Amino acid sequence: MNTASRQASWPPRSASGLIGAEIAGYRVERELGRGGMAVVYCAKDLRLGRTVALKLLAPEYTRNEAFRSRFAQESRVAAAIDHPNIVPVFEAGEADGILYIAMCFVSGLDLRALIDREGRLTVPAALRIAAQLASALDAAHARDLVHRDVKPGNVLVAKGIDSDHPEHVYLTDFGLAKKSLSLTGFTSAGEFVGTLDYVAPERITGRPVDGRSDLYSLACVVHETLVGVPPFHREDHLELLWAHQCDQPPALSEGRPDIPAEADEVMFRALAKVPDDRYDTCMEFVSALRTAVGEVGPRGRTPTLVDMRVGADCADPGAEAEAEAARVVVPEPPAWAVPVLRGPA
Ligand SMILES: Nc1ncnc2c1ncn2[C@@H]1O[C@H](COP(=O)(O)OP(=O)(O)OP(=O)(O)O)[C@@H](O)[C@H]1O
Ligand SMILES: [Mg+2]
Numbered sequence: 592m593n594t595a596s597r598q599a600s601w602p603p604r605s606a607s608g609l610i611g612a613e614i615a616g617y618r619v620e621r622e623l624g625r626g627g628m629a630v631v632y633c634a635k636d637l638r639l640g641r642t643v644a645l646k647l648l649a650p651e652y653t654r655n656e657a658f659r660s661r662f663a664q665e666s667r668v669a670a671a672i673d674h675p676n677i678v679p680v681f682e683a684g685e686a687d688g689i690l691y692i693a694m695c696f697v698s699g700l701d702l703r704a705l706i707d708r709e710g711r712l713t714v715p716a717a718l719r720i721a722a723q724l725a726s727a728l729d730a731a732h733a734r735d736l737v738h739r740d741v742k743p744g745n746v747l748v749a750k751g752i753d754s755d756h757p758e759h760v761y762l763t764d765f766g767l768a769k770k771s772l773s774l775t776g777f778t779s780a781g782e783f784v785g786t787l788d789y790v791a792p793e794r795i796t797g798r799p800v801d802g803r804s805d806l807y808s809l810a811c812v813v814h815e816t817l818v819g820v821p822p823f824h825r826e827d828h829l830e831l832l833w834a835h836q837c838d839q840p841p842a843l844s845e846g847r848p849d850i851p852a853e854a855d856e857v858m859f860r861a862l863a864k865v866p867d868d869r870y871d872t873c874m875e876f877v878s879a880l881r882t883a884v885g886e887v888g889p890r891g892r893t894p895t896l897v898d899m900r901v902g903a904d905c906a907d908p909g910a911e912a913e914a915e916a917a918r919v920v921v922p923e924p925p926a927w928a929v930p931v932l933r934g935p936a
Pocket of ligand 2: 626744745763764
């Protein structure tokens with residue numbers, strides 16, 4: 592069946608062909624975003640009537656048996672972690688050969704979009720985000736679950752509960768790291784997916800990976816939130832891999848002179864090439880950073896993310912409607928997603 596006849600039997604109800612489709616009991620409403628391996632939709636759970644984020648994984652992953660079994664196992668583990676900073680997973684399964692995950696819909700921005708829009712964050716905001724991520728990661732590590740893909744795109748930032756907690760951070764995508772791909776992140780079609788900006792040296796060399804690999808990635812993210820760019824930023828992928836393994840990271844205080852030089856040592860330790868030389872836990876790292884920076888607590892802060900973009904996008908209904916309208920203008924679904932479209936019986 593060619594694409595045209597598939598679409599004819601599946602009349603799209605909007606410019607985006609998947610909108611209105613029912614997949615595994617979820618009705619797709621709009622696209623939220625896409626990465627190298629999946630498209631994430633806002634969808635309605637037709638059984639419970641609630642809104643969810645529905646992630647559909649590209650068949651490249653579905654076909655890979657190792658990925659499938661790890662996906663199933665780690666989705667189960669991730670779903671079992673009840674932590675305020677980990678996106679709750681409701682269900683993971685397969686429909687028409689497409690792996691899907693239904694998870695809590697988070698209204699806000701991902702950290703990638705936030706940094707792209709705002710540049711570097713205020714020190715208190717960066718530290719608050721770091722602490723929430725550290726807490727989530729330590730909880731996962733305590734259950735022997737390593738995230739493997741800690742990066743700004745996997746951090747969702749929502750409006751917090753009050754002025755002491757202006758933003759609430761969720762870590763997402765446990766168990767979805769592209770382990771099945773080659774080291775450089777190229778698919779069999781030669782297309783580059785993902786980023787190597789946050790990858791720990793031991794992942795590059797194929798040495799054992801544990802929670803301290805996530806700690807390294809977290810430190811890269813923290814550096815980026817404070818400076819605006821990750822510690823190792825190279826145009827060339829091989830140079831980047833080399834830098835993670837061999838180059839001394841830049842001092843944090845060079846990129847951010849308002850941060851005391853004591854923080855440099857903390858970052859150097861978190862970004863150590865050898866896991867044994869790093870902190871044992873993510874919270875230990877963030878606590879050391881807070882101390883070095885002279886942070887006493889959540890009060891006494893400069894303008895927050897809520898004051899800035901998250902608040903503007905999510906706090907008042909008018910802005911939210913505007914943000915929603917902007918999100919509806921999305922590209923066509925990728926070709927691989929078309930087969931999961933089902934017409935009315
Ligand atoms: N639970 C969620 N609630 C709301 N939006 C979400 C949710 N999960 C993901 N998104 C949005 O969908 C986007 C795409 O997610 P996806 O995981 O596919 O891509 P990515 O993490 O940027 O890249 P990669 O393919 O390397 O994982 C996210 O960046 C985020 O903006
Ligand atoms: Mg992701």
